[in-house]
Amino acid sequence: MIIYTVICRVRDVAVLVEVSSPDLSGNAPQVTTKLLTHLRDHPELLVEGEYKTFVQRNQQEEDFLSNFVESCASVLNEEPWDDDYYFHLLTKDGVFYCCIGDDPDIRDQKVNFAFLEQIATEFVKRHRKGRIQTANAYALDKDFSPTVRSCMHHHNINHKSIAQEERVINLMAKVDNMKHVMGTNIHLMLERSDALEELVDKSETLEEDAAVFRRKSTVVRRRHQRKFWFKRMVLAALFLIGFSMFLYVTTVAFCGARLQYCTRKHSNEENYENYNEEEQAQDGDGQ
Incomplete structure (x- = not known):
């Protein structure tokens, strides 16, 4: 599932468009900015047009800080930050396209890259290159964030079907560890309300129900067609029998x-x- 998306200019890491899932809070913007700044300063880590994933493992090592955070979470009866998050990145024409997902399955991660490819294509169609390179921070957010939000929703609820598309299956991405790239372990702290999880579950349930309804509709339609064809055949047979009886009765009456x-x-x-x-x-x- 894609939970956060940002479009930044490479030369100054200025945020042009930023979209997060509803009811999501945490330090995703800060962590993403640190990662993108590091990639700007080390361009060899992300080649133009290359798909790359940086994995954020929040409990990768048993260091003092991790143990302290986990202990505090246990005392407060809260869940420690033990989820893995995946920063998917694509850079084109001096622009970073980044989204954060929590999908460990490589097929779902490929769907996230298909999402980045789509918004990158739409972004350059809607905005001239000169405008992109000179726009102030968040200057394009109002215009383009609805497109990103709609595309996020589409890929989140249709990720199973999108993952089966040939263009998605053929995507290849490199994977690096965040700590190895950044030289330090940065905890990504995200909080999602139950409403968001329930919304996604309901969307997937509705999608499955719709598929079941389509299959049942096809079965009912075919059954109705067979009944209609059988009824027509019966009527045709009855007509022939009736016409034959009429001819016979008429012939008998005269002959x-x-x-x-x-x-x-x-x-x-x-x-x-x-x-x-x-x-x-x-x-x-x-x-």
Whole structure:
């Protein structure tokens, strides 16, 4: 799931657009700014056009600070910060595109890169290069953040289907550890309310229900089509039987059950014609 997205200019790490998931709080902006500043100062760590993931492991080492934080969390009956977070980055034309996700599955991480690719394409379509390089911090946020938010929502609730697309399957990304890159372990502290988790769960449930409804609708439609076809065949058969019965009854009414009347009439007509021919022949001989 994508929980935070930021678009920054590389040369001064100025935030141009920033979007976070609803009901999310924590130090994601501060940690992301530190990471992007470090990448600006060390450009060899992120090549232009390259997909790269930096993993933030909040309990990577058993150092004094980690133990102290975990102990305090236990005393306060709170969960320690033990989740792993993934900073997915793409840089194009002097712009950092970064999103934070909590998906350990590499297939879901590829979906997050597809999200970055899409917003990068949309961003350069909407804004000229000169405008991007001279805009003040957050100057483009009002205009472009709705697009980012909508795209985040789409990729979050459709990540299963998007992960099956060929363009996503073929994405390749490098993975580095945050501590190794930064030289220090920075704790990313995020708090998400139950409402956000429930919203995502409900969205996925609705998506599954919709798929089930489509399958059931297809079955019902095919069943209805079969019933309709069978009904038409029955009606056609009944029509043929009725028409045959009508012909039979009409024929019996005029010719009898064994067609004797029609046969006798036909025989009489033939005899009459033969008789006329014989008389004409006799008259001819007499003359």
